[in-house]
Amino acid sequence: MPRSAGTLLVLLALIVLWQGLHLLVGASSLASPVQTVTKLAALLATGEFWLNVSETMRAFVAAFAISLAGGITLGIVLGVRKLAGNVAEPILTTLYSIPKVVLYPLVLLCFGLGISAKIAFGVMHGLIPITLFSMNAIRQMKPVYRRTSQVMRLSPSQNAFTVIMPAILPEIISGVRLGFSLTLLGVLIGEMFASQRGLGFMLTSAINIGQIDTIMAIALLLTVFAVTCNTLMMRFDRRLTHR
């Protein structure tokens, strides 16, 4: 069976399950697939919805860019500096295990109610996983690659760009994929708790007035977005690494 047929089958099964669950719990708790898609189409036709989408995207793109640049840089530095890495690893792991939402009031106090608080909260979720993955990518690189580049008498920049970078890339992409979903999660949670705009805000409002189809429509949109980006990153990884 070809790959695409398998994907299609899983998708179909999910829709059937969704429909079944809808029939079981009733329309007031779970909108049907058809209702959701109809609602989403209606939302996409309004300008206000797009304002919210762009607000969320702005916060997300900024938070993801910071997590990406900061996480990879920090991770590589900690990977190269053994002592610093040994000190930082348990600290980062512990920090990451804190339920970050309890710190959100502090974030709000520091950054105010605007977009910067959402960005900061997104970074709090995404930065550490990307850092840890990048650090381990360097640490777990096969020592024989370093020796190989030495005996081939490569210059430091040749070593960095033609050996180290391709060698650590797969692990870094794994970290980036994880960081992507967590950053998105952070931004949305931020919007849900304290914001006047964005998809997270729309979700909270819909929950407050019981608009099940709106909640589902937003969830569907976010799912499609996240799955698409994840698939693209996986494709990129496979094309680059041949593993």
Add this chain to the structure above:
Amino acid sequence: MSAAASGAKIVPLAPQVAAAEAHARLRGVTRVFELPKSTLHALGPIDLDLAKGEFFSVVGPSGCGKSTLLDILAGLSEPQAGTAEFEGKPIRGVPDGVGVVFQEDASFPWLNVRDNVAFGLRRAGMDPAEITRRVDYAVGFMGLKDFAGSYPAQLSGGMRQRVCIARTLVLQPRLILLDEPFGALDQQTRLLMGDELLRLWRETSATVLLITHALDEAAMLSDRVGVMSTRPGTFIDFVETGWERDRDSRVVSTPHFGDITARLWEKLRIEALKIMSAGKA
């Protein structure tokens, strides 16, 4: 291959080649590792002359400093005492003209076989036409022609090691250092890879230093075998095999091969026993 055996001789502690001819020379080389709580005297003092075009193997018990010896010749590690020279010049950093094949699979998984083999030449900025010529030759020579577009993940361990050998071969090293290159392969593959290595050695007229823990490998491939003691590793015996240059793995069925292996094992057994009893104590 019995012809080879007839002219063979076993010389006790073979004389060193005259100093002027030595391709690589170690004198009083000693390596000590500073550990947090102690110092580890890993190697030496070692005296060794490698004649130009010689196939020399090193056998020794595990942990005797064989790989440290290779690192010093490759310029990856500096001795605390003594001198190391290659082609009459002291070894500082990796010398030009030295190629190394490691035990671990060092092929790059992100490059296909051709690009792996061409890697060093491209970094050296060689003319593309010359790269193509050399890579075609090495890929063909190592029997990788049908796999030129494959990636290492699609190849067996033996094939990947061929890629690494080809990658070193294209650089046309005058001294090839091999650190247990077939250690991870099964016995049959190892014998066949040994044949490849002999073919390569004849073709390139390079000097070869092979580190191995397999006595049969050393006995079959080498002109001369050095036996090392337990740590700190020093040479306790040199055995000349007397094989013709045109030999292959079939020498293993000759009585002379048995003699060489027996001689090697006689020396090595004592050293291996020391390690075992030390482990028990």
